[in-house]
Amino acid sequence: MNLQHCLINLNKLQGSELDSGYSLLGIKSLFSNKDMILNLPFTRSQFIQELPERQKGMSISGYQPKLSLYVKDNILQVINNNGTYILKPSPEEYPYLAENEHATMMVMQRLKFSIPPFGLFRFKQEDGKPEEFAFVIKRYDRIGSDAVRLHQEQLDGAMGINDKYGLSEGKKAVSYESAAKYLITNVNNSLKSKRDIFLRIVYAYVLGNNDYHLRNMGIILPDNAPPSLAPVYDFVSVVPYPSAFTEYLALPLLALEENDIDTAPGLNSKYGEYIGFDFILLAEHIDINLKLAQKWLGDIINSHQLIIDTYNESHMPEEHRELVLAYVARRINLLKITTL
Structure with a gap:
């Protein structure tokens, strides 16, 4: 981990930002809300074992397991339909793929390609297990407050x-x-x-x-x-x-x-x-x-x-x-x- 750089935009962190791992500019770019609670409310084990069961029928291309999320009460919450964000962890067979996608998409963003807002977020930590991150990206195919x-x-x-x-x-x-x-x-x-x-x-x-x-x-x-x-x-x-x-x-x-x-x-x-x-x-x-x-x-x-x-x-x-x-x-x- 590069603890000096924001988990959203890779900007150099300053002062209290170092404690959270997020810059204010990064948070605003992804959520337009500086009061977001940035850690995910579930563990990686819950994601793998339980949460996708609640989303049977969700169809997003790609080989990673995914969840559809929306913001409620300043927290990213799981939702079956009309989510405005997608969460992707690193598959066990491809460790650190979330960090890889974040870095590679950041390259493309800095090269001025059109990119939806995205960032890395911590799973709720489990006792005795290392910290793990998921890649979260805003859906570009949802528009307006009603997520049409x-x-x-x-x-x-x-x-x-x-x-x-x-x-x-x-x-x-x-x-x-x-x-x-x-x-x-x-x-x-x-x-x-x-x-x-x-x-x-x-x-x-x-x-x-x-x-x-x-x-x-x-x-x-x-x-x-x-x-x-x-x-x-x-x-x-x-x-x-x-x-x-x-x-x-x-x-x-x-x-x-x-x-x-x-x-x-x-x-x-x-x-x-x-x-x-x-x-x-x-x-x-x-x-x-x-x-x-x-x-x-x-x-x-x-x-x-x-x-x-x-x-x-x-x-x-x-x-x-x-x-x-x-x-x-x-x-x-x-x-x-x-x-x-």
Whole structure:
């Protein structure tokens, strides 16, 4: 744990903030209420054994057990329907995943992506057991004081695909290139939107998020406004978990790789991994000007120090931080290779 940095926004704690682990700015950013009671009113054991039973039928994509929460009497309380927050602990098979998601989402937030407010919260402590944290994030698909549900669709459903990894007959049939083209054609074809989509894909590669699949890309469908790409969510680095980190990306990068028809140039080179050249190809295939693609790739390379600082300020264990940062350094160097 990094006891000097806020469990919400990673700001340096001052004075009495050091006792709680939360900065006033962090609390206000997540709850708009400085009087919140910040420790969870239940233990991790209660969460695992009892509370999800009260929420049968709740459906949120992802592999972590989750709870829907709302604020009542300045406390995060469990609710079956219309919750305004989601709570995710670290699964036993993926220790410290809550801290990992917090750190990785903070990287994305500092990179100016659209991110719902989020933070880390302590479970009620059990005798003789170490302190444990859960990741809590505000739902972006609930609006107004009545928490009205905002209609949305995950990308696999929108594209009529039955598998979140785009699998068909044992082969990956959907690439990030195809996913990006669908979003550009059907949601928003502005340069700003193209940049957002492109950067999300590149940062999934850089940060080791090989679980950035079609169901982790959402489309918001409001009644009285054009559709839009949902904020970034479920963004983690899988690098510290070797059993799950068996591929660089959840989907093939380029359309030519779909159904194993061909291989991306970087994978087929002496490097054996995706390189900057491959991401330049992706950009060109989704109608991003070459010079602009090169500039954006340069911006990503220049964000290396921000990534280092954020993970070092985070609450991830040191061993996990070191694994992630070594991986990021390798990816950054590969992005610098733009010719073959």
